[in-house]
Amino acid sequence: MSRRASPINGSADAIGREAALKARTVRIWSVVHTWSSLISTLFLLLLCITGLPLIFHHEIDELLGYDPKPEIVQPGTVKQSIDEIARTALAHDPGRVLQYILWDKDEPNTVIAFTNNKADGDPDAATLRAYDAHTAKPLGSVGGGPMLIFLKLHVDMFAGHPGKLFLGAMGFLFLVAIVSGVVLYWPFSRRLSFGTLRDKSRRIAWFDWHNLLGAVTIAWALVVGATGVINTLAEVMLSQWKANELADMVKPYAGKPPPVHLASLDKTIERARTTAPGMNISFIAFPGTPFTSSHHFAVFMRGDTPLTSRLLKPVLLDGETGEVSDARDLPVYLKALLVSQPLHFGDYGGMPLKIIWALLDVMTIVVIVSGLYLWIVKRRKHRNHAIAGQPSLQPSR
Amino acid sequence: MTTARNSRSSGNWWTVYGGPLLIGVLSVAGLLSALLSDGPGRYFSWLALGAPVIVTAWFFARRRRV
Incomplete structure (x- = not known):
């Protein structure tokens, strides 16, 4: 008689099989959680620790004198011409x-002017100087100081584009660790009330903190992690845009030599404003720079609500004549990048939001460190297998 | 807060994931509200994104020393 013929045996068998399957599933997720975390731990700590002061970079720069302040002027004072500011900027950095x-x-x-040794020069070689919008007086350099070191460590660890993509991969592992952590939360805490904090032993105490802090920060950590990963792909998206949308926009200019005498910036900006009514200028890219073609000025316009101020619209203007060539909205992936930036930086809801951002960052650091601690303890326990009577942190079956 | 709510219960979906899910939904709402609205959206975002911190502090204050 086969075993399947007996309904009782059959169902007991099925239950046993299901339990084995569940145990196997938990084991697989456990391996995923352990290794996605372990591989990325060091880099995630670097990101969390360097990210902490970066949340307040504006305030710190201001404190350390790296945030140039314009002169106070009477309301209604006429602003200086941009051509004049451009001349001042070039005179300030001759040969650039x-x-x-x-x-x-x-x-x-x-007004902040970027100069470099050539139009498509290395971003790290760029000099940023602020000028007073009313007097064109130089106000000092921007973006230097200790915060630049934190920023470089956070963005690419001084390893250029490969470093950036590597940190993006580490960010992706962070997302995997979060998702697998959510799955494992079920077998490991289904017999505990949410928010249980025991202090039976150091290991159990850290385990509970890991679970609680991990559980309450899931959504924030997923958003900050995912938007961080998206940001590492900025250059890739920009070259995609240049190869497709921008190439299409500048097709009529194919084969033409680059402009010799550049059009007036004031006139160019004025035309861009007329083309995108109701919008303000965010920045103008000079012909040949990474944000435009070799023939065009690209004036990037922004809206005035918290959301639309992130969504830039480029207006392309002939470098020689300043006439409008084309204006198209950015493709969805670049819009997603622009909207994802504030969600990563936490700089869009005033000082209280920045403080909350910092607290959540510290909570994430505790999750990472406690996770590492729990792994070390578990390994040590495996080695001292013989020691009996240790309370274990096993998933509840 | 008790350690074992009921050692025989196998736990159900809501008691395990309900708390984190509510906090997660609130967090996402807070993340978006400040992005979409400058005034009230900001105030809401402080409360909603502050929730994980507040909840943690509350559990810490109410923890049972064993």
Whole structure:
């Protein structure tokens, strides 16, 4: 008689098989959680620790004198011509070329000029200087100081584009660790009330903290992790845009030599404004820089709500004449990148949001460190297998 | 807070994931509200994203020393 013929035996068998399957599933997720975390631990700690001061980089730069302040002027004072500011900027850094001129949303009275040794020069070689929007007076360099070191460590560990992509991969492992952690949360805490904090032993105490802090920060950590990963792909997306949308926009210019005499910046910007009514200028990219073609100025316009101020619209203008060539919305992937940036930086909801961001960051550091601690203890326990009577942290069957 | 709610219960979906899920939904709402609205959205985001911190502090204050 086969075993299947007996319904009782058959169901007992099925239950046993199901339990074995569950145990196997838990084991697989456990391996995924352990290794995705272990491989990325060191880099995630680096990201969390360097990210902490970066949340407050504006305040720190201000404190250390790396945040140039414009002169106070009478309301209604006429702003200086951008051509004049461009001339001042070039005179300040002789032998260099202008790459971008940028208007900070929160500092309408300063203009920031990027110069570099050539139009498509290495971003690390760029010099950023602020100029007073009313007097064109130089106000000092921007983006230097200790915060630049934190930023470089956080973005690419001083290892350029490969370093950036590597950190993106580490960020992806972080996402895998979170998802597998959510799955494992079930077998490991289904017999515990949410928020249980025991202090029976150091190991159990750390285990409970790992679970609680991990559980309450899931959504935030997923969003900050995912938007961080998206940010590492910025250059890839930009070259995608240049190869497709931008190439299509500048097709009529194929084969033409690059402009020799650049059009007036004031006139160019004025035309861009007319083309995108109701929008403000975010920055202008000079011909040949990574954000435009070799023939065009690209004026990137922004809206004025918290969301639309992130969604830039490029207006392409002939470098020689300043006439509008084309204006198209950015493709979805670049819009996603632009919207994801504030969600990574936490700089869009005032000081209280920054403080909450910092607290959540510290909580994430505790999750990472406690996870590492639990792994070390588990390994040690495996080696001292003979010691009996140790309470174990096993999934509840 | 008790350690073992009921050692015989196998746990159900809501008691295990309910808390983290509510906090997660609140967090996402907070992340988006400040992005979409400058005034009230900000105030809501502080409360909603502060929830994980507040909940943790609450559990810490109420923990039972064993």
